[in-house]
Amino acid sequence: MTRFTLEEVGWEPRLPPVETASATPAQLAALEACPPAQRHSVYFRTLVHDPASLGERGALFTKVMYAPRGLPRAERELATAVVSIVNGCVYCASVHARRYVELSRQEAVMRALLEHGIEVQGLEPRQQAIVAYAASLTRNPAAATAAELAPLRKAGLSDLEILDLIHAVAMFANANRLMQALGRSLPPDGGEGSAPA
Amino acid sequence: MTSTIPDLAEHLLGLDATSPLGQLRRQRAEILGHEEGTYRALVLPEDPGGVSLAERAALALRGALIERELPLAAHYRALLAATGEAAVIATAEIFPAPAGEDRLAVLFRYADMVAERPADCGQADIDRLTGFGLTPQDIVAVTQLVAFIPYQTRLLAGLRQLQQEPAA
Numbered sequence: 001m002t003r004f005t006l007e008e009v010g011w012e013p014r015l016p017p018v019e020t021a022s023a024t025p026a027q028l029a030a031l032e033a034c035p036p037a038q039r040h041s042v043y044f045r046t047l048v049h050d051p052a053s054l055g056e057r058g059a060l061f062t063k064v065m066y067a068p069r070g071l072p073r074a075e076r077e078l079a080t081a082v083v084s085i086v087n088g089c090v091y092c093a094s095v096h097a098r099r100y101v102e103l104s105r106q107e108a109v110m111r112a113l114l115e116h117g118i119e120v121q122g123l124e125p126r127q128q129a130i131v132a133y134a135a136s137l138t139r140n141p142a143a144a145t146a147a148e149l150a151p152l153r154k155a156g157l158s159d160l161e162i163l164d165l166i167h168a169v170a171m172f173a174n175a176n177r178l179m180q181a182l183g184r185s186l187p188p189d190g191g192e193g194s195a196p197a
Numbered sequence: 198m199t200s201t202i203p204d205l206a207e208h209l210l211g212l213d214a215t216s217p218l219g220q221l222r223r224q225r226a227e228i229l230g231h232e233e234g235t236y237r238a239l240v241l242p243e244d245p246g247g248v249s250l251a252e253r254a255a256l257a258l259r260g261a262l263i264e265r266e267l268p269l270a271a272h273y274r275a276l277l278a279a280t281g282e283a284a285v286i287a288t289a290e291i292f293p294a295p296a297g298e299d300r301l302a303v304l305f306r307y308a309d310m311v312a313e314r315p316a317d318c319g320q321a322d323i324d325r326l327t328g329f330g331l332t333p334q335d336i337v338a339v340t341q342l343v344a345f346i347p348y349q350t351r352l353l354a355g356l357r358q359l360q361q362e363p364a365a
Contacts, residue, residue: 014323015333050337052238057341060231067225088316141354142265146361159221159359166355167228173347180315181340182323 003187004085004114006101009094010186011179017045026051034058046182061175064167071157071164074103078127079134079165081110082118083172086138091185092176126155130165137169204229205236206349209268210356218359232352239342240276247335251282252301253342255289256308260346262290263312269349300329304339311343 018027020040030051031039038044047054065076077100084092097114101107109127112120118135129151136148152162179185203214213219222229240253254277261270277286285301294305307322326336 014320015336047337047341049333050341052242053235053338053341056231056234056238057345060228060235063225063228063231067228070225137351137355141351144354144358146358146363149358149362160224162359163221163225163355166352166359167225170348170351170355173351174344177311177315177344177347178340181311181318181344182337184319 003090004093004097005090005188006097006107006111006114007094007188008098009091009188011043011091011183012186013042013046013183015046015049015182017042018048020045023048024051030055030058035062043179043183047178057174061171064164064171067164069160071161071168072103074100075126075130075161076164076168077103078110079130079168080172080175082113082131082134083138083169084176085113085118086135087172087176087180089172089176089180089185090187091179092172096172125151126157129155129157133165134169137166138173204233205272206232206352206356209272209353210360212356212360218356221359222356232348235345236349239338239345240273242338246338247330247332248339249280249282249285251277251280251285252304254280255285255301256304256339256342257346258289259292259294259305259308260312260343261350262292263309264347264350266346266350266353269346269353303329308339308343311340312347 020028020031023031027048030048031044031054033055034044044054044058047058065080066073077096081093081096081100084096093114097110101110104110109123112122113131118131123131133148133152137144149162152165157165206212207214207219207222214223240257241250242253245253254273258270258273258277261267261273274290277289280286288295288301288305291305292309294309295302303325307326310317310322323336326339331339
């Protein structure tokens, strides 16, 4: 039914990625600052064509997703999966849907979101508040009002948790566009080759 | 002008660093610092390469206008004006972006698509930029810049909500 999936989706860049062997010192330094597990991915090797922005934006991404305390990591992943669904980024949605499931063990919730979209019924109140807020700030930031914070407050989110949620939603307004502009998603079983390393 | 602004978001929001919201943001001081660092790396780079500072300011201005984030747009409009590049200034706020195959028109059409309809981007859009002499570094920088304005927009919108929230 839906093009969103929990399965691994590949991503193929529209520019040739930088090869480590021919990288400049600035490019190598920017890659060194990326998370070790991902620094050799085609995605980072594509972004490292512009090392200064990769360095700063990559560090921003890491802090937004992994900074300690505040909004639980699972809920940051929930928010980023929702933003990716709203923006139609199949690749980002699959990555962050899987991370949400790993962290929360709530596979049924994520499958429902992926299959039926963010209007899905039956979420717990705190999940519902996060999903609705993430979708609203993604779709129409110019119309945002303080009243939209009320369901988050009612669900018990603290000031720091709300700030973390804002950062996560903002980060994926950015990440989805980078992924969609600089490359394309490869469906898990679409016969278009396996996921790039 | 910009070098005296410690944090762009707080400048635009009239937010004092010592206010409760300013203090809250400093619980995420590294995020605040990298927001500012990303903004500077993209809009005010020391070496702008093949995409001029005027073009960068114009791309940021268009993005802010598309998002209807008017204080942010005013900031980028002032940055663009300070470059004094008349041709870029004259075209920057024309919507939709002009048809035709001159460099600014192609750059603006790409930027608007990334901002508004990123799922429609294709290989041909990237190849067209290459055809205008943009290097892979220029193309990544333009895309990073255009994709960062939606970040700034949602950060500002969310911080405004917290600013305006009635005290519990």
